[in-house]
Amino acid sequence: MMNNSERNWWHDAVFYQIYPRSFFDSDNNGNGDINGITAKLDYIKDLGVDAIWICPYFVSPKADNGYDVTDYRDIDPDFGTLDDWKRMCEEIHKRGMRLFMDLVVNHTSDEHPWFIDAASDRNSRYHDYYIFREAKHDGSEPSNWMSVFGGSAWQYNEKTDSYYFHLFAVKQPDLNWENPKVTDEVEDIIAYWADMGVDGFRLDAFNNIDKDQSFPDVETAEGEKYGYAGEYYVSRPGVDRHIHELYTRQLGPKGLVTVAETSYCSPEKALEYAAPEREEFDMLYLFDLLNFDQEGYDKFSPLPFRPSNLKKVLDEWISTLHGKTYMALFLGNHDQCRPLSRFGDTGRYRNESAKTLANAMYFTEGIPYIYQGEELGLLNTDFASIDEYRDVEVFNYWYDQVSIKGEDEQKVLKLLRERSRDTSRSPIPWNDEEYGGFSKHEPWIRLGSQYKTVNVEAQEKDPDSVLNFYRELLKVRHEYVQILKGDLIWIDLDSDEHISYVRKNDDGILISLNNFTKEDVTVKIPEDISGLKVLLSNYHRSDIEDETIVLRPWECLCLGKKR
Ligand code: TEU
Numbered sequence: 001m002m003n004n005s006e007r008n009w010w011h012d013a014v015f016y017q018i019y020p021r022s023f024f025d026s027d028n029n030g031n032g033d034i035n036g037i038t039a040k041l042d043y044i045k046d047l048g049v050d051a052i053w054i055c056p057y058f059v060s061p062k063a064d065n066g067y068d069v070t071d072y073r074d075i076d077p078d079f080g081t082l083d084d085w086k087r088m089c090e091e092i093h094k095r096g097m098r099l100f101m102d103l104v105v106n107h108t109s110d111e112h113p114w115f116i117d118a119a120s121d122r123n124s125r126y127h128d129y130y131i132f133r134e135a136k137h138d139g140s141e142p143s144n145w146m147s148v149f150g151g152s153a154w155q156y157n158e159k160t161d162s163y164y165f166h167l168f169a170v171k172q173p174d175l176n177w178e179n180p181k182v183t184d185e186v187e188d189i190i191a192y193w194a195d196m197g198v199d200g201f202r203l204d205a206f207n208n209i210d211k212d213q214s215f216p217d218v219e220t221a222e223g224e225k226y227g228y229a230g231e232y233y234v235s236r237p238g239v240d241r242h243i244h245e246l247y248t249r250q251l252g253p254k255g256l257v258t259v260a261e262t263s264y265c266s267p268e269k270a271l272e273y274a275a276p277e278r279e280e281f282d283m284l285y286l287f288d289l290l291n292f293d294q295e296g297y298d299k300f301s302p303l304p305f306r307p308s309n310l311k312k313v314l315d316e317w318i319s320t321l322h323g324k325t326y327m328a329l330f331l332g333n334h335d336q337c338r339p340l341s342r343f344g345d346t347g348r349y350r351n352e353s354a355k356t357l358a359n360a361m362y363f364t365e366g367i368p369y370i371y372q373g374e375e376l377g378l379l380n381t382d383f384a385s386i387d388e389y390r391d392v393e394v395f396n397y398w399y400d401q402v403s404i405k406g407e408d409e410q411k412v413l414k415l416l417r418e419r420s421r422d423t424s425r426s427p428i429p430w431n432d433e434e435y436g437g438f439s440k441h442e443p444w445i446r447l448g449s450q451y452k453t454v455n456v457e458a459q460e461k462d463p464d465s466v467l468n469f470y471r472e473l474l475k476v477r478h479e480y481v482q483i484l485k486g487d488l489i490w491i492d493l494d495s496d497e498h499i500s501y502v503r504k505n506d507d508g509i510l511i512s513l514n515n516f517t518k519e520d521v522t523v524k525i526p527e528d529i530s531g532l533k534v535l536l537s538n539y540h541r542s543d544i545e546d547e548t549i550v551l552r553p554w555e556c557l558c559l560g561k562k563r
Contacts (some may be wrong), residue, residue, distance in 0.1 A: 003480035007255050009409075010200075010282060010367060011326060012481045013050035015100070015259075017371045019334045020057045020079055021065060022427045025439035032427065032438070034080035038088040041095055044458065047375060047467075048474030051098040053202050053259070055334055057085075061111050063171035065425075067102075067204060068109035068262070072189045077293070089197045100259065105186045106205040107172040110487035115173050122160050128179045131165035133215065143215035146226035150396040153226070163216075167208055167233065177209045177242055190250045200257035203281070207262035207273075210238025228297065235265045238507050240280055247279045259283040259328050259369075264297065267320035274325040283367055286327045288313045290336060293343075299336075299419045300397060306344050307516045308496045318365045318488055329357055329366035332374055333358055337423040341380040345554055349518060350377060354466045357537040358473055360499040360514035360558035365488055370470070371449050373428055375468035376459060380423035381448040386413065390445045391422045406461070429455035469538065473558075476535045480560055482507045489526070497521045498551065508562035510535075515551035524548045525559075532559040 024036030034057060044052060056066035057079040066076070075085050092099045108115055118126040133154070142163050147170075154163040156171045165174045175182050190201065212232040219560035220227035243260070251258060260281040262273060267288075273281045292309040295301035317327055331339035337563075340346065344353035354377030362368045383389060386398055386409075393418055401407040417423065427443045429436030429451030435443055436451035459465035477484070486505025491513075492498065498521050503510045511532070515521045524536035525547045534541055536558035544559065551557070 002260065005438045006211075008258065009098075010051070010257050011485075012478070013098075013367060014048065014362075014477065015049065015051045015053055015328075015367065015369045016044055016049040016182050016367055017330075018052060018332060019065075019372060019425055020054055021444060022426065022431065022438075023372060025441065025443070028440040029078070030439055030441040031078045031442050033078065034075060034084040034088050038084070039099075040275065041088075041091050045095045045097060046471065047370075047371065048471055048478065049097065051100060051199065051368065052092060053100040054102065055102055056102045057432060058177060063109065065390075066168050067104050068107070068111075068169065068172050069104055070109045070112045073192055086196065093197065099197070100200040100202050101198050102192055102204055103186075103189070103201040105175060105182075105189070106208050107166065107168060107174045110171045110173050112368060117158050119164065119173075120159050122162075127160075128176055129182055129185075130173050131176045131211070131213065132160060132162045133165070134162055137255055144216065144217045144226050144233075145228070145229040146220075146224075147396075147400075149393050150400045151226065153229070155504060165211070167205070167211075174211070175209070177238060178213065182222060183245055187246060187249050190246065190256065190508050191254075194250065194256055198256070199250075200259070200282075201276040203218060203258055203260040205263065206243065206260045206281075207235045207239045207265055208233050210236040210492060212236065230264060230297070235262065235269050240278070243280045243305055244278070252279055256426055257282045259285065259367075261285055261287075263287050264291075267317045270317070270327065271320055271324060274321070274327070276325060283315050283328045285328060285333075285369075286317050286366065287312070288317065288400045289330065294419075298381075300415050302415075302548065304498050307499050308494050310343075311490060311493055311499055314364050322365060322488075324518075326342050327366045329361055329364065330369040331361055332424055333369070333371045334425060335421050337419050337421075338376055338380045339374060341418070341423070343516075345518065346379055349465060349554040350379075351464070352538045352556075353516075355469045355473075356514045356534075356554050356556035358470060358518065359512055359538075359558055360516075362473060363480075363484060363503060363510060363512040363558065364501065365484065365503075371424065373424070373426075375467050375470040376429070376456065377439075377456060378424075378426075379448060379450065380417060381426040381446065383413075383417060383422065383446070386416075388446050389416065389420065389422050391420060391425070395421055395488060398531065431455050432458035469536070473536060476558060476560070480508070480562075482537075483510050483560070483562075491523060493527060498523055502527055506563060508560065510558065511558040513549065513555075513557040513559070515553065515555045518553045519520065520553070521549055521551045522548060529559070533561060533562045534558075535560045 021032045023032040023528040026035040058069045058073035059076045060066045069247045104343045113452045116125040117124045141152050145153040147153040270284045293305045401412045427438035431437035432452045459467035489501040489502040500513045
């Protein structure tokens with residue numbers, strides 16, 4: 001068994017998230033694949049990351065792009081073979097990096113053999129692996145809960161004359177974690193991949209696994225048939241019990257590290273989940289980073305971005321977890337739109353603002369997760385019609401808004417272009433060839449239209465590119481990582497013009513200054529600047545003369561000195 005200090009390698013790590021279908025297509029069938037990742041490992045290593053999280057690549061009908069699994073122990077043919085995977089894992093380790101896989105066990109695919117059997121016969125040995133319930137007396141669904149992807153969270157199943165529960169898509173029936181055989185099956189899956197060489201797991205939707213299976217009806221918005229039932233399936237007690245059981249059986253003894261997706265859990269609950277002594281999760285994604293610029297939990301009800309709101313979220317979480325554990329920090333992921341389109345400047349200051357977002361986020365406190373393409377300053381893909389989308393969440397939203405509610409198509413398309421998951425799932429542009437060098441076959445989803453100029457090859461050659469800034473930023477982050485465990489003192493926390501702060505402890509000091517406007521902004525550094533070096537600057541500053549600095553439009557600066 002690893003000792004704690006060995007196990008805590010992730011405290012100093014930077015992660016890179018790969019959406020395999022869109023990373024690189026080595027066999028030119030239009031889909032990214034495992035061998036494509038292997039072919040690009042030097043690019044990832046050169047970025048300066050320590051570990052890679054790859055989204056699901058298991059056998060799947062791809063109703064939710066792989067988050068609907070039919071075989072947890074084999075690779076989907078679109079992505080390659082187990083031998084391809086073993087080679088990739090070996091090559092990742094050869095480069096001194098670690099590999100996390102995505103464990104999707106809140107649900108399976110409805111094409112998983114367990115579910116096919118369970119849904120064919122009430123007496124199936126797998127029937128209790130899932131959640132089936134009788135219709136209400138009037139024949140309607142067992143409860144009025146809404147699915148995360150819209151519509152009812154229940155689907156009628158004719159062969160058993162009952163409904164099954166699906167928190168996400170109809171083709172993603174939830175596993176019944178009240179059945180101990182489900183925990184046993186998940187433990188076996190973890191053991192299988194641990195023996196194959198995996199170093200850790202990203203635990204998909206894991207704080208949803210425990211539902212109040214009395215399924216009480218919930219309040220619904222006016223005119224709505226189904227309602228948000230989060231109080232009955234978010235962060236309930238069974239989550240702690242099940243993850244502690246898996247920690248005790250597999251994760252702890254084998255030194256396997258976890259990062260959990262725990263949507264909408266509070267900082268206080270996060271501290272319980274990730275406190276080392278509880279032996280549950282190691283890291284949690286800071287989910288509140290996703291909903292400070294929207295109304296409640298609705299990503300399609302955007303609100304103006306205010307930097308002060310981002311700082312308040314970070315301040316609440318960091319002050320709760322400081323000194324106890326670390327959360328996973330991110331600007332975007334495969335479920336969100338591109339951060340540059342969401343928080344940055346997409347015009348004149350595109351290059352500068354992409355760098356400023358990174359400089360502002362990744363020197364606060366937490367473990368950075370960089371989603372593929374963020375390091376290139378990619379924008380949302382500018383889809384022109386609903387036909388160019390691929391995501392089940394998009395299609396469900398379109399059906400609900402346009403077909404059912406009669407909303408204006410252009411209004412809905414504008415929202416989809418701003419906030420949908422597909423906007424960040426386009427293939428990575430490697431060069432300016434057709435399909436961006438991602439493939440020689442038309443990709444499963446369109447590239448963003450700027451790939452001719454915004455691509456890896458062009459940015460490799462440009463010393464001022466976002467890519468080269470990220471490389472420099474990660475070098476600085478690794479060099480100053482001990483200071484990033486020190487105190488965090490905000491400069492003008494309430495300002496909506498800049499995000500600036502001081503990090504310091506006995507090892508030294510690091511200061512991050514970030515102008516989030518197109519105007520000059522004056523910031524006063526509350527520290528003695530003597531000996532401070534300019535570590536990063538998107539305006540090529542080489543030194544600072546005074547504690548008072550006038551930051552130019554979207555200017556970022558990182559200053560530091562070691563004791
Ligand atoms: O997402 C779970 C989750 O919290 C979703 O509500 C997510 O926030 C939503 O997709 C945002 O619109 C995980 C995966 O990250 C996502 O890709 C999957 O679709 C989902 O689980 C089901 O497996």
